[in-house]
Amino acid sequence: MTRVLELIEPSAPQEPSVALPWWQQPGTEPPKVCNVHRGTGEYLCASEADPSPLEPGIWLIPAHSYQIDPPVLKAGVAALINRDSNGWEIVPDHRGATVYTTDTGEPRQWLALGDLPEGYTLQAPSTEFDTWEGEQWVPDAAAIAEAARVVAYRKQALATQYSTERIGTLQDAVDLEMASEAEVAALTAWKVYRVELSRMDITAKVPSADDWPISPNDEALAAWLTSQLT
Incomplete structure (x- = not known):
């Protein structure tokens, strides 16, 4: 009689169960x-x-x-x-925002929590001549006019200086009998221009572009004024 042997694989050893910490228990x-x-x-x-x-x-x-x-x-x-x-x-929370002092309009970066204290606003002034009135910036018309007059005074003085320098050179040519007809005419034109400049009354109002006299060489004068005013 033939005997059949059944081979049985040994079972793998079981890992011992480990209790979970209380905070990892289900439902925790x-x-x-x-x-x-x-x-x-x-x-x-x-x-x-x-x-x-x-x-x-x-x-x-x-x-x-x-x-x-x-x-x-x-x-x-x-x-x-x-x-x-x-x-x-x-x-x-205005941290990181630019705020402005209501007395001078000076900007600064805000770093604190809470409402802005009195004397500061998030509104930016629209011009350097704005003043704070109540809840908003209001342009100071008198300050704007005065600033414009200062610029006009400066332009008048510089234009007079330029014309005087041109007159001096041309007058030398005439005095030395070295002047051409064009230079003689230019001398007269610059003298007329200088007189017209001196008659401008900038104290009463700021002159418009049309109020300024036309110089004998507006292109050269404009270039020189730009170099002096900037």
């Missing part, structure tokens, strides 16, 4: 906490509490963290933990 959820800046109390982010390894059911709340719902934020605001540490105070 760590509480959510809100973290704030330790100096200002500003909300930073939300995270989870840490488990206490030797105290089942005990969760460790980090310093400057609170077990409350996170704030609902939008652009331009920030949240600060309130005095009772059970809610949030929503405050304006």
Whole structure:
């Protein structure tokens, strides 16, 4: 009689079961906490509490963290933990914005949380002559007119200087009997122009472009004035 031997593979050894830490047990959820800046109390982010390894059911709340719902934020605001540490105070956040002093219009970058103090505004002045009145910048008409008069005075003085230099050179040519007919005519034209300049009354009003006399060589004069006024 033939005997059939059935070979049975030995079973693999079983790993011993390891108990999970209490905080990893099914159904265990760590509480959510809100973290704030330790100096200002500003909300930073939300995270989870840490488990206490030797105290089942005990969760460790980090310093400057609170077990409350996170704030609902939008652009331009920030949240600060309130005095009772059970809610949030929503405050304006202008950090990084350019603000302007209402007395001079000088710009500066803002770095603090909260409302702007008196004397500062987010509105930019439209000109260097604006003044702050109530809730807005208002152009100072007198200052604008005075600035325009100063520019006009400067232009008048420079144009007179240029014409005087031209007259001096041309007069030398005439005195030395070296002047051409064109130079004699130019001498007269520059003298007339200088007289017309001297008769301009800039104290009463700022002259318009049409109020200025035409020089014998406007192109050369304009180029020289540009080099002096810029």
